[in-house]
Amino acid sequence: MDLLQKIFYLIFSFDRDIYQIVLTSLGLTFFSISFATVIAVPLAFIIDFSNYKIKKFLIAFINSLTSLPTVVIGLIVYSFISRKGILGFTGLLFTPGAIVIGQTILAIPIITSTIVAGFSKIDSKLYETLKTLGADKRQIFLGIISETKILIVAALLFGFGRIIGEVGVSMMLGGNIKRYTRTMTTAIALETSKGEFEFALALGIILLLIALSINFIIHLFLKREDKWKRI
Amino acid sequence: METDIVYQINDFKFFFGKIQILDIKNITIKKNKIYGLVGANGSGKTTLMKILSGLLKTNKGGIYFKGLDIKKCNNILNKQTVYIHQSPYLFSGTVYDNMKYPLYLNKITNTDYDKIIENTLRQLEIQNLKNKNSYELSSGEIQKVAIARALILNREIIFLDEPTSNLDNKSIDVLKKTLIEKSRKNVTLIISSHNSLFLKDFCDEIIYLDNL
Amino acid sequence: MKIRRILIALLLFVSFSILSQEDRLKLATTTSTENSGLLDYLLPIFEKDTGIKVDVISVGTGKALKLGENGDVDVVLVHARSLEDKFVQDGYGIDRKDVMYNDFIILGPKKDPAKIKKAKNVLDAFKKIANKKAVFISRGDKSGTHVKELEIWERSGIKPKGKWYKESGLGMEEAINMANNELGYVLSDRGTYLSVKSKIDLAICYEGDKELFNPYGIIAVNPANKDYIKYDEAMKLIEWITSENGQKLINDFKIEGEQLFFGSAK
Numbered sequence: 001m002d003l004l005q006k007i008f009y010l011i012f013s014f015d016r017d018i019y020q021i022v023l024t025s026l027g028l029t030f031f032s033i034s035f036a037t038v039i040a041v042p043l044a045f046i047i048d049f050s051n052y053k054i055k056k057f058l059i060a061f062i063n064s065l066t067s068l069p070t071v072v073i074g075l076i077v078y079s080f081i082s083r084k085g086i087l088g089f090t091g092l093l094f095t096p097g098a099i100v101i102g103q104t105i106l107a108i109p110i111i112t113s114t115i116v117a118g119f120s121k122i123d124s125k126l127y128e129t130l131k132t133l134g135a136d137k138r139q140i141f142l143g144i145i146s147e148t149k150i151l152i153v154a155a156l157l158f159g160f161g162r163i164i165g166e167v168g169v170s171m172m173l174g175g176n177i178k179r180y181t182r183t184m185t186t187a188i189a190l191e192t193s194k195g196e197f198e199f200a201l202a203l204g205i206i207l208l209l210i211a212l213s214i215n216f217i218i219h220l221f222l223k224r225e226d227k228w229k230r231i
Numbered sequence: 232m233e234t235d236i237v238y239q240i241n242d243f244k245f246f247f248g249k250i251q252i253l254d255i256k257n258i259t260i261k262k263n264k265i266y267g268l269v270g271a272n273g274s275g276k277t278t279l280m281k282i283l284s285g286l287l288k289t290n291k292g293g294i295y296f297k298g299l300d301i302k303k304c305n306n307i308l309n310k311q312t313v314y315i316h317q318s319p320y321l322f323s324g325t326v327y328d329n330m331k332y333p334l335y336l337n338k339i340t341n342t343d344y345d346k347i348i349e350n351t352l353r354q355l356e357i358q359n360l361k362n363k364n365s366y367e368l369s370s371g372e373i374q375k376v377a378i379a380r381a382l383i384l385n386r387e388i389i390f391l392d393e394p395t396s397n398l399d400n401k402s403i404d405v406l407k408k409t410l411i412e413k414s415r416k417n418v419t420l421i422i423s424s425h426n427s428l429f430l431k432d433f434c435d436e437i438i439y440l441d442n443l
Numbered sequence: 444m445k446i447r448r449i450l451i452a453l454l455l456f457v458s459f460s461i462l463s464q465e466d467r468l469k470l471a472t473t474t475s476t477e478n479s480g481l482l483d484y485l486l487p488i489f490e491k492d493t494g495i496k497v498d499v500i501s502v503g504t505g506k507a508l509k510l511g512e513n514g515d516v517d518v519v520l521v522h523a524r525s526l527e528d529k530f531v532q533d534g535y536g537i538d539r540k541d542v543m544y545n546d547f548i549i550l551g552p553k554k555d556p557a558k559i560k561k562a563k564n565v566l567d568a569f570k571k572i573a574n575k576k577a578v579f580i581s582r583g584d585k586s587g588t589h590v591k592e593l594e595i596w597e598r599s600g601i602k603p604k605g606k607w608y609k610e611s612g613l614g615m616e617e618a619i620n621m622a623n624n625e626l627g628y629v630l631s632d633r634g635t636y637l638s639v640k641s642k643i644d645l646a647i648c649y650e651g652d653k654e655l656f657n658p659y660g661i662i663a664v665n666p667a668n669k670d671y672i673k674y675d676e677a678m679k680l681i682e683w684i685t686s687e688n689g690q691k692l693i694n695d696f697k698i699e700g701e702q703l704f705f706g707s708a709k
Contacts, residue, residue: 031452031453031456034452034453035453038450038453082513082515083513083514083515083669083671084513084514088514089671091671092457092460093515094469094498094500094515094516095460096460097456097457097459097460098460100456100457100460101457125316125319125320126320128281128286128314128316129316129319129320129322130336131285131286131309132284132285132286132309132312132313132314132381133313133332133333133336133337133380133381133384134309134310134313134333134336134337134384135309135336139336143322143336147322147323175498175500176500176501177498177499177500178483178499180467180498193474193613193614193616193617194478194614194616194638195616195617195620195639195642
């Protein structure tokens with residue numbers, strides 16, 4: 001029970017160190033998901049509308065990217081932005097920006113493949129209806145997104161899940177620098193290796209609470225929207 | 232007269248991959264007439280209508296829209312014709328939202344929406360559905376709303392794919408009346424149907440498609 | 444449109460990242476150094492005195508030096524003299540200075556089954572452990588501690604092999620925890636021991652041999668051909684940490700009331 005007490009204290013006393021770490025994680029995740037969405041959604045459209053021969057290959061390719069270990073992606077980006085790498089001149093290694101780049105790359109495949117899979121179920125009639133009613137390319141794009149909001153939100157949630165709990169990319173590209181690139185996951189890894197289990201558990205619980213809250217908020221948002229289920 | 236011909240189809244073949252769907256020697260579609268499109272399942276009725284309304288692209292020659300090669304008409308087809316699916320897709324929201332959406336898409340802003348929508352719904356006697364959500368409707372109601380949604384655009388050429396499949400007799404009569412009125416106002420109609428009774432004393436011409 | 448706004452935010456964020464590290468000095472050090480808490484204590488004072496923010500990246504000794512070699516950090520602080528000398532010899536680092544030392548100790552079960560408390564010197568202690576085949580946890584990760592451990596085995600003429608010798612590949616605390624669980628021996632730095640002392644049942648079974656001194660060196664990364672290296676700031680840190688003031692601060696640092704590091708700057 002002493003352990004629980006310590007954990008509750010850490011969480012609810014708004015210990016500065018812990019909340020700095022939480023905010024870092026949330027902030028970086030926010031940026032990563034935003035950039036990933038901007039790339040992943042149009043990419044999903046491109047794949048969905050592509051010629052059926054290429055499409056099969058593209059879908060298989062994107063799907064396999066989703067199961068790449070985070071450390072591998074971390075390693076690849078690292079080799080680019082280390083001073084010895086091609087993009088070394090940017091000096092991005094060990095900065096928050098590097099983590100965002102890595103996490104964006106992590107999130108894109110899973111967001112894209114989720115949307116493409118969902119599109120395959122509803123797309124063509126929606127597309128034809130928009131087209132015959134006179135929508136131009138931009139209106140078709142926005143119309144499909146508007147009608148598939150639930151799907152896109154689900155895709156973003158998957159992306160969020162993949163990112164918020166990953167440690168390979170954050171550790172390798174961020175360096176776990178105190179108050180700068182220390183995220184919840186890298187902090188948990190560090191504190192666990194130091195035997196400071198209370199701190200790690202407190203962070204773990206906060207992580208869980210955040211995931212639950214986000215799911216809850218999304219649920220409320222979806223309820224307000226029309227319960228459009230028919231395909 | 233030449234200017235009366237909307238579509239001229241000569242020796243047109245359409246394939247999906249290796250399978251041939253259409254093999255048409257000669258079809259002429261004239262302005263303001265009502266055409267019935269008849270054929271067994273799989274004879275290519277839907278395919279033909281989608282090609283003529285610009286939803287399916289073809290790279291073979293043989294179809295002329297108002298004198299132009301249809302391959303060059305992609306942009307105008309979507310503005311001058313409208314196609315209604317056999318089991319249509321309604322957007323999320325109310326019937327009113329579905330009626331307003333096409334007006335918004337076509338940037339028709341200087342009108343009294345409420346009046347136009349109300350009038351169009353009345354034509355098909357579905358004004359009572361105005362505030363219902365699309366997921367609450369029966370399949371017959373969906374069909375009527377989809378037709379109303381297309382009619383509100385006042386396009387010259389309307390394709391209806393099996394519009395009576397989900398409708399009761401009363402609704403079919405109402406639909407017939409509405410379409411006849413439309414045809415009097417310079418609208419060309421192409422309607423595919425299995426229901427020969429519906430097409431009988433209503434179409435100016437029947438087009439038969441054989442299976443290949 | 445929204446997309447444009449987000450892309451602009453991306454560019455701003457990435458450029459902010461690139462620019463904001465303009466006045467941050469990157470220091471690579473070992474995990475045990477960071478975990479001791481010394482840097483958390485010293486560096487804020489350094490920042491107050493000089494205005495320079497220091498980013499500490501703690502990894503294994505090998506990786507810390509590799510980061511220096513690649514130019515990904517500006518200065519390294521490690522405790523592996525032979526590797527440090529090679530680093531300077533190879534031209535990757537310059538201006539190496541002694542900073543401080545702490546020492547290694549051999550932890551073991553209170554009962555001391557291999558009776559190393561009575562060992563003549565550390566080589567003898569290791570021999571006793573091997574002869575008794577008492578459980579010994581090795582870091583196995585080329586860290587400073589591991590390097591020291593291997594040196595002692597070599598000088599005592601023993602090749603440790605067998606079920607009793609476990610190479611863990613874990614950090615210092617985890618290795619200590621493992622030894623704690625298995626009632627075995629482990630070579631540890633004093634600092635880590637002090638910080639976990641209250642959580643374990645192991646005791647210091649051997650200490651004091653000069654062999655076990657663990658000297659730390661700080662080396663500036665050679666800025667030749669690398670104009671992005673913050674050499675001036677690195678030198679400021681080196682001067683500060685080896686100054687009378689810096690050395691006093693190091694000596695004043697205590698864990699559980701005990702001094703951990705001893706300033707050794709000349």
